[in-house]
Amino acid sequence: MQEPALDLVIAALEKIRETRDRLPRASRISLTRLSRIVPNKATLLAPVRERVRVCTKCPNLACSRTQTVFGVGNPDAEIMFIGEAPGVDEDAQGEPFVGRAGQLLTRIIKAMGFAREDVYIANILKCRPDMPPGSFGNRAPTSLEMQTCRPYLVEQIDIIQPKVLVALGAVAVEGMLGTRGTMRELRGRWHSYNGTPLMITYHPAYLLRNQAPSEKRKVWEDMLQVLERLEQPITEKQRNYFL
Numbered sequence: 001m002q003e004p005a006l007d008l009v010i011a012a013l014e015k016i017r018e019t020r021d022r023l024p025r026a027s028r029i030s031l032t033r034l035s036r037i038v039p040n041k042a043t044l045l046a047p048v049r050e051r052v053r054v055c056t057k058c059p060n061l062a063c064s065r066t067q068t069v070f071g072v073g074n075p076d077a078e079i080m081f082i083g084e085a086p087g088v089d090e091d092a093q094g095e096p097f098v099g100r101a102g103q104l105l106t107r108i109i110k111a112m113g114f115a116r117e118d119v120y121i122a123n124i125l126k127c128r129p130d131m132p133p134g135s136f137g138n139r140a141p142t143s144l145e146m147q148t149c150r151p152y153l154v155e156q157i158d159i160i161q162p163k164v165l166v167a168l169g170a171v172a173v174e175g176m177l178g179t180r181g182t183m184r185e186l187r188g189r190w191h192s193y194n195g196t197p198l199m200i201t202y203h204p205a206y207l208l209r210n211q212a213p214s215e216k217r218k219v220w221e222d223m224l225q226v227l228e229r230l231e232q233p234i235t236e237k238q239r240n241y242f243l
Contacts, residue, residue, distance in 0.1 A: 041076060041159050044159045045071075045075055045159055045160075048156065048159070052126050052152050053067075053070070055127075055152075057148050058149070060130050061125075061127035061128070061129065064128070064130035065091060065127040065128055066091045066128075067091065067094045069090045069091065069094055069095065069126055071120060071122035072121055073118070073121050074118055075120065077119045077160060077162055078119075079114070079119045079162055079163070079164050079166060079226065079230070080120045080157065080162040080164075081120070081121045081168060082121075082124065082165060082166065082167050083097060083121075083123045083168045083203065084123060084169055084175065085124065085140070085171075086126070086127065087101075087138040088138060096121050096123050097121050100208055101204040101205040104204040104207060104208065108219070111220075112238075113227075113238070120156075123153075124146045124149060124150060124171075125141040125146060129142075129145065140171050146174065153176075157193075163196075163229070164196070164197050164199065165196050165198045165199070166198075166199050166222075167200045167201070168202070168203045169183070169203030169206065170182065172203070173186060176193055177191070177193065183200070183206075186200045187200045187202065188218065199225060199229075200222075201218075201219050202218065207219060224238070224239065
């Protein structure tokens, strides 16, 4: 029903342009009906979120998780950041990138001139990878786990339709593209994901482990390329910025 409704609206606007007629008026009832015919992106994401919430495709993860971590942010975002999997903090709060690495990602987003609420953030895997009893920390998702969960991310991207995708780390790249490579080979240049420009950069957790200014600058140079692709104004302060 969505495409016929849009076709009618476009045809009406074209007719107005050709006849130079007065602007159309629509009642509140008509606008409400049209909004029901053409659902917004948040509405389209809701059933995907619900399927993720009750997903048991990976029985071991379904048993060990506190909750699934779907994604957060603006469904109409121009930028979508994609990580590998939730950690212990994300599993507890149900939101991606809320731990130390997430706090650094939020600072990067703000330095780019956006609020966290302006972008969309998600992971390849929607459950925290399970850990052996008595062990601490987080583990990377397996290839099979990412392959199993990847269709949910594909749906998110198809609905949000961001102008730019940013993959955070080599594991996220493997989950998205199915290829492995070193970050030295992958980052700093544009790739493509189903026709959408894809920038690959280091995961914020890497920068927490490696505090070298040269590594932080590499990530920022990648973000400058993202801003340029989006045709966003870049200040001199931003060009010289180090994380």
